[in-house]
Amino acid sequence: MEMRLAALCLAALAVAAALSAPAAGTKAKRVLVPIADGTEEIEVVTVVDVLRRAGAEVVLASVEDDDRTAVTCSRGVKIEADCHVKAVTGRQGGKEGWDLIAIPGGAPDQRLIQNSVAQWIAYQTSNL
Numbered sequence: 001m002e003m004r005l006a007a008l009c010l011a012a013l014a015v016a017a018a019l020s021a022p023a024a025g026t027k028a029k030r031v032l033v034p035i036a037d038g039t040e041e042i043e044v045v046t047v048v049d050v051l052r053r054a055g056a057e058v059v060l061a062s063v064e065d066d067d068r069t070a071v072t073c074s075r076g077v078k079i080e081a082d083c084h085v086k087a088v089t090g091r092q093g094g095k096e097g098w099d100l101i102a103i104p105g106g107a108p109d110q111r112l113i114q115n116s117v118a119q120w121i122a123y124q125t126s127n128l
Contacts, residue, residue: 028057029099034085036063040106041073047102056099061085074106
C-alpha cells in the first residue's frame with residue numbers, strides 16, 4: 001500500500017509539473033476526475049489537490065448510474081462530486097475538451113468509470 005501511494009504521489013507531481021500553472025493570458029489545463037462508490041479516497045483527494053495547486057481546472061464527476069453526485073469511497077469517506085459525468089460528456093465538456101482524464105483506483109464500481117471514459121472517448125473521436 002505504501003509503495004502504491006508513493007507511486008501515486010509521484011505520478012500526481014509529474015502530471016502537475018506537466019500541467020504547471022498557466023502563463024498570464026493562457027487558459028488553465030482542464031482535468032476530468034471520474035469517481036464512483038468504492039473509489040480510493042486518497043487517490044482522489046491527492047490528485048485533485050496537487051493538480052489544483054498547480055493551477056489546473058479540475059472537475060470531479062460522479063459516474064453512478066442513479067445520477068447522484070455524492071459517492072461513498074472505499075473507507076466510508078463521502079465525497080460530493082462537482083457534477084455527474086453526463087453534464088460533462090461529449091461537447092458539453094467545452095470546445096477545448098479535456099487535457100487529462102485522471103482515473104483514481106479502487107472502486108468495485110470501477111467498471112462504471114471505465115465505461116464512462118470509454119464512451120466519452122468514442123464520442124470525441126467520432127466527432128472529429
